[in-house]
Amino acid sequence: MTRLYRDEARGLPDPVVIEDVGGRLFERCLSVLMVSEANGCICPDCQSRLKPKGDRWTTSDAPECECGWTCTFADWSESWRHRELNGANAIDAFRAYARKWPVTRTARSQMVLIDELIHAFHYGLINDPGRPAANNLIEGSVAQVVELLDDFGDRTFGLSELSSHHAAWQSTTSGMVQRRRSSRIHNSD
Numbered sequence: 233m234t235r236l237y238r239d240e241a242r243g244l245p246d247p248v249v250i251e252d253v254g255g256r257l258f259e260r261c262l263s264v265l266m267v268s269e270a271n272g273c274i275c276p277d278c279q280s281r282l283k284p285k286g287d288r289w290t291t292s293d294a295p296e297c298e299c300g301w302t303c304t305f306a307d308w309s310e311s312w313r314h315r316e317l318n319g320a321n322a323i324d325a326f327r328a329y330a331r332k333w334p335v336t337r338t339a340r341s342q343m344v345l346i347d348e349l350i351h352a353f354h355y356g357l358i359n360d361p362g363r364p365a366a367n368n369l370i371e372g373s374v375a376q377v378v379e380l381l382d383d384f385g386d387r388t389f390g391l392s393e394l395s396s397h398h399a400a401w402q403s404t405t406s407g408m409v410q411r412r413r414s415s416r417i418h419n420s421d
Contacts (some may be wrong), residue, residue, distance in 0.1 A: 233369065234351075237384040247339040249381065254342045257349060257369060258333040261326045264368055267312045268319040268326070277301040322365035325352035350381060353404060 236253050239246050265334050266272045270288035272281055275297040285293050287341045289305055296302040303311075312318075329349045352365035363374050370377050 233384075236343075236346070245343060250339045250342050250346070254333060254336075257346060257411055258330060260357050260369055261330040261333075261349075263312075263318050264319045264326045265323070265330060267317040268323055273308060273311075275299060275301050316368045319365075319368060322352055322368070325365050326350055326368070347384075350384075351400070355385075 233253055236245075236249050239249060266274075270284075272283050272287075273295050274281055275295075278297060278299040278301070280297055280299065282295050282297055284290070284295075288294065289308060291305045294303060294305040295308050326349075329345060332345055333342075336345050350364075350366040352371060353363070364377050364379060364381065366377050367374060370380065372380065
């Protein structure tokens, strides 16, 4: 991802890198959606996509494949635990990306779509940004991801759409960081 933004900052975006990063984000979004909606999994033995009998996997309707592979609901849940695959209240950003990526053809449009996704936020009930959606996509703490995305914003070269994403990002992030710091200080008293 760093190379993607470095190339963009130099005014030399590489369509192959854009396609690679965007494709990997697409696959990650599909995983986030599968876990968040609890409505499918991939059989590790035959790679078939399994669907629950109802809307979601439950303890009485755990994954079971025609090839014979099966697991308990607890094992299925454990398979994605601590992997940041629950889209929670940023799910709309993941859905939008998963819907748009396959039909987005130009490198410029793909770059804008990638940038839009990684600069999305998880919003709370009162429209309060809790953390970046990029924490579901990029390994690191909230502070590390914020620092990385801030650095990406500093590297933007010429796409006006990226500049607007970064301006909104910085405005939202500064408030989010202040609230998180204030909350930690208040809770440590």
